[in-house]
Structure formats: structure tokens, C-alpha cells
Amino acid sequence: MEEVGVGWMAGGRQPGVQYGAGMGVAFGPGQHLWEGTGVRTRGRLITIEGLDGAGKTTLADALVPALRERGVAIELLREPGGVELAERIRALVKDPALAVEARAEALLYAAARAQLCAQRVAPLLAGGTWVALDRFVDSSLAYQGAGRGLGIEAVAAINAFATAGLTPDRTLLLRLDARTRAARRADRGEQPDRLERAGDAFFAAAAAAYDELAAADPARIRVLDAGHAPDRVLAGALDALADLVDQAC
Numbered sequence: 184m185e186e187v188g189v190g191w192m193a194g195g196r197q198p199g200v201q202y203g204a205g206m207g208v209a210f211g212p213g214q215h216l217w218e219g220t221g222v223r224t225r226g227r228l229i230t231i232e233g234l235d236g237a238g239k240t241t242l243a244d245a246l247v248p249a250l251r252e253r254g255v256a257i258e259l260l261r262e263p264g265g266v267e268l269a270e271r272i273r274a275l276v277k278d279p280a281l282a283v284e285a286r287a288e289a290l291l292y293a294a295a296r297a298q299l300c301a302q303r304v305a306p307l308l309a310g311g312t313w314v315a316l317d318r319f320v321d322s323s324l325a326y327q328g329a330g331r332g333l334g335i336e337a338v339a340a341i342n343a344f345a346t347a348g349l350t351p352d353r354t355l356l357l358r359l360d361a362r363t364r365a366a367r368r369a370d371r372g373e374q375p376d377r378l379e380r381a382g383d384a385f386f387a388a389a390a391a392a393y394d395e396l397a398a399a400d401p402a403r404i405r406v407l408d409a410g411h412a413p414d415r416v417l418a419g420a421l422d423a424l425a426d427l428v429d430q431a432c
């Protein structure tokens with residue numbers, strides 16, 4: 184398997200990135216728009232990652248109201264998707280009837296992400312709203328970089344361009360063993376989409392890449408055992424975000 188570029192985004196910071204043409208907003212994670220004024224701070228970007236069947240959607244649906252109860256203004260978006268162009272790209276990348284070459288696949292995900300960041304994520308963060316994202320760049324690193332064998336560095340590079348360097352403030356990585364994941368997916372009883380038809384080696388490579396990314400950046404990526412009951416996973420997620428919530432409220 185391709186070795187994960189351990190140095191990439193370690194610390195995850197590209198301070199002072201000018202984000203979004205004409206937006207005039209310069210930020211990196213941890214940087215505040217009106218720093219020192221006490222007026223308003225940039226929202227936080229929280230991403231949820233993990234293989235299909237790990238329970239990302241269940242966690243996201245519980246986490247967002249729990250954060251709102253704690254006084255955080257937060258919107259939930261998904262990837263690929265969240266805006267019209269990205270939702271259409273989602274339909275394309277999932278379609279089992281389409282042949283999609285690995286580089287094309289990586290670029291399609293990056294294009295969906297670029298649109299979502301520019302149209303929704305950046306304006307929300309700039310206005311002080313937090314954004315919870317069901318998947319982000321780490322998905323591309325794991326699935327296209329490792330799973331498709333394109334290489335972490337190459338996929339990181341196109342995504343740095345797509346997002347203008349936007350990096351999550353915190354990432355919750357749901358880890359689940361392959362057998363439990365397969366059982367959960369079977370319970371859903373859905374036809375597998377194009378990605379889900381990839382073989383076991385693809386998902387094993389993606390899982391290993393997620394682990395290596397988490398090991399390389401433990402301050403950002405917090406690993407949660409997705410084998411626990413949903414309320415326990417939620418508690419772990421809230422714990423992993425507690426410092427950010429305290430700063431915000």
C-alpha cells in the first residue's frame with residue numbers, strides 16, 4: 184500500500200489563506216476574523232469521517248442538536264453534496280452504470296468540494312456559524328489516495344487547490360472492524376453503489392490510511408470506537424469537541 188504522507192497537513196494549518204475569490208476573508212483553523220474585538224469569531228469546521236457503515240450519519244444527526252443545545256450555531260452538510268452542483272456530482276460518482284477512472288473520480292470529488300466550500304462552507308464560517316461536514320478531504324485521501332492508489336500527496340494537492348487550504352478544526356474518525364461494518368451495511372438492505380462495489384482490498388487500504396492520518400495528526404483527528412452504542416459514541420464526540428465548545432460559548 185502507498186505510504187501515507189505523514190507530513191501532509193500535520194497540524195493542518197495554512198495560516199493566512201485567502202479563501203474564496205473576492206471574499207476578502209483570510210483565515211486558517213484557530214484564526215478568528217475579528218480577533219481581539221470581542222465581536223464575533225469565525226465558526227469552526229468539524230468533519231466526520233470513517234468507512235461506510237461506521238455510523239457517521241447517525242452521529243451527525245445526534246451531534247448537531249447536541250451542540251445547538253450547548254449554544255453553538257451549527258449547520259450540517261454532507262459530501263459530496265450540500266449544494267446543487269455537488270449533489271449532481273454525487274449522483275455521477277455513485278452511479279454503478281458509469282465507468283469512472285481513478286483520476287477522474289478524485290477530480291470529481293474535489294470539484295464537488297470546491298463548490299461546497301465556496302458556496303456554503305466559507306460564508307457560514309465567516310459569519311460565525313460552525314459547519315459539521317459528513318466527510319471532507321480525508322475521505323479523498325483515504326479512498327482515492329490509498330484505496331485507488333493515486334497517492335496521498337497527489338490527492339492532497341488537488342484538494343488543497345479545491346478548498347483553498349481550508350482545513351478542519353477537528354475531525355471525528357469513526358473506526359469499526361470490517362465484520363461489524365459489513366453486517367450493518369447488510370442490515371440496510373440497499374443495493375451497493377459504485378464505490379461500495381469496490382473490493383475488500385480497497386476498503387482495507389482506505390481504513391489503514393485513515394489510521395495513519397489519525398496517527399500523524401492526533402490534535403485534529405480524534406478516533407472514536409464506532410462499535411459502541413450511539414449515545415456512547417455521541418458522548419465521545421462531545422468530549423472530543425469540548426475545548427472548542429468552551430472557547431465558543
Ligand code: ATM
Nearest residue numbers: 235262263292318319322323326378379
Ligand atoms: P456517503 O455515502 O458515505 O455519503 O459517501 C459517498 C461515497 O463516496 C462513499 N462510498 N463508499 N463506500 C465514500 C465516497 N467518497 C470518496 O470516495 N471520496 C470522497 O472524497 C468522498 C467525500 C466520498
